[in-house]
Amino acid sequence: MSKLGTLGARLHRGEIGYDFVGKRFIWYGISILITITAILGLSVRGLNMGIEFEGGAVFTTEKTSTSVSSAETFAEEASGHDAIVQKLGNGGLRIQISGIDTAKSDEIKQALAKDLKVDSEKINADLVGPSWGDQVANKAWQGLAIFMVLVVIYLAIAFEWRMAAAALVALIHDITITVGIYALVGFEVTPGTVIGLLTILGYSLYDTVVVFDSLKEQTKDITKQTRWTYSEIADRSINGTLVRSINTTVVALLPVAGLLFIGGGVLGAGMLNDISLSLFVGLAAGAYSSIFIATPLVADLKEREPQMKALKKRVLAKRAQGETPVAAQVSDEQPYDDEDDDAAPAVVGPRNQPASRNRGRGRPSGKRR
Template identity: 80%
Template sequence: MSRLGNIGAKLYRGEVGYDFVAKRMLWYGISILITVVAIAGLGFKGLHMGIEFQGGALFTTPPTSVSVEQAKEDAKAASGGHEAIVQQLGNGSLRIQVGGLDTASATPVTEKLAQDLGVPAEKINTQLVGPSWGQDIADKAWTGLAVFMVLVVIYLAIAFEWRMAVAALIALIHDLTITVGIYALVGFEVTPGTVIGLLTILGYSLYDTVVVFDGLKDGAKDITKQTKYTYSEIANRSLNATLVRSINTTVVALLPVAGLLFIGGGVLGAGMLNDISLSLFVGLAAGAYSSIFIATPLVADLKEREPQMKALKKRILAKRAAEAAKGDAGQGDAGQGADAPEDAVAAAAQGVVSPRPGRGRSTQGKRR
């Protein structure tokens, strides 16, 4: 078995682990900070809506030697001052997007672009998009998102309990907020591909969370009938048992998405790949983070507020305190009968228990 496999087996059996739940206030603080930055980016920079949502024209030119910056200036001048988004495609052609253009103004802009870029006007592919089409997509996306969240809450409340449903919903909103905020900070264009990516990450965001919740449900069965572990400790054990699995699945999912984002979008210049892959990459990473650091600690927080869990925790702490006091008393008795602490440690290491004072002498007397 590999080293990672050995660690995973030890995590599953509870032999090793990291106390994620005990440090939950740290994770909450980090998440709040990231969320505030994302919301600030969304508020100050805003989303860069594509022509599918605001209407406009899309010009695709044949291969040209004109730079992207020069093409932006030419497109802005040709369209009468409208801001243009220019992307260079892999074959040297340019993708020029200008918002706010209608059918009447698109033809003169095409001719002016052809003149400035030094390409034939008939070789420029022009596509016009009305804002109503993009608005229809946005409305359906919001409707789908609302229906999805309602169904998720209902399912989790039935399959597990309402506290897990609340925690999963908060983690989901956390992931969406971070993804949209980073989209605004990066300045990528919001297109139907972005909407597809955002809707896709919803399922991935809940995947690891549901797996941990399933293990937690089994581990917490008849929890009040034992006095060994509190609910938070069982939640942490369940989280550690699936930690390596969550990391492996997340890395495997992120690798192809990273290839789409950095190679397909960055090197080859495929605009649609950028739109989908960025939302998928950020959403997958945020979903893995929230399932480990947000959802499970939040469930433990909510559950520990129950009177039964408070009483259980009180009994467990009292039992541990009594056992610790008994152990200290036993160590005190052993220390009184030992002339040298080093000898007692050496004897214990060899599995030999030193006799109490007097026993050795009486035994020796009998032998004599």
């Protein structure tokens, strides 16, 4: 851990760094490939929508010896629709059937009681009408759209429109990947999934805003100097916050991984999967997009400005003359001033004072008289 802390300090001071912006087209290609895969999975397999969105019924039984596979067969025969059956901790079953007419729920309930050999009075039925499910879906999409608009407006005011556009692209990237993985895995989409999506979008924005804030501070009066291009300073901003982003992402992923792999996989608590999968995938995708997508995209947009193009020409011309070392780094506290470029190099190490000819003259000898 001490080595990681030392590495973070050296990255923050600019002593070492990785060229994230320079290799941005590699990251863009990886993201496009993953996004296309997610879109294909969504188009081919589609989403497994829960009854909250499609309408249907959930039947909960008391303790029974019937297996999950047998219960699925009985439920599909009784309803004519696909069924999802989960084993509960008390030995009972949770049978979810989407897309059925709620008027047929009593008929399905009687058939299940007969097949499962349980009392029909002890089977609880929760019904959701299709119109209510449509309202939930519409409200979810409206909430997501409002969230996106507010984010863009805030970032445009707090930073600038280029950063707002880059953050929006990163958010769409994270949502597409998360939804695509849901389609490929086949997990059920519930209101918990929507909550998870909104949560990871906020987390993704947190990471992105941290990098943007560092970038904003380091690019003040950038055109008054001839040492660094905008892309190089953007690279420094990423490196300066890299270890913090990794640490916060790992700490956030650990409990979510416990919910997904232990709670949902080992313990069989399938109802945790809907929210834990969206959180796990979204947190990882959000950390990736804030480092590899959002900031390099801002650098791309800024480098197209006439001022930044002119700055880049001046920087490259000065480096061609050998006046500015390419490998040098600028500290966070160092102001951008052209006067510093021609200043004499500072003396490093102890300074040797010349011996004085009159040293010791007039000093008391310390002898007693």
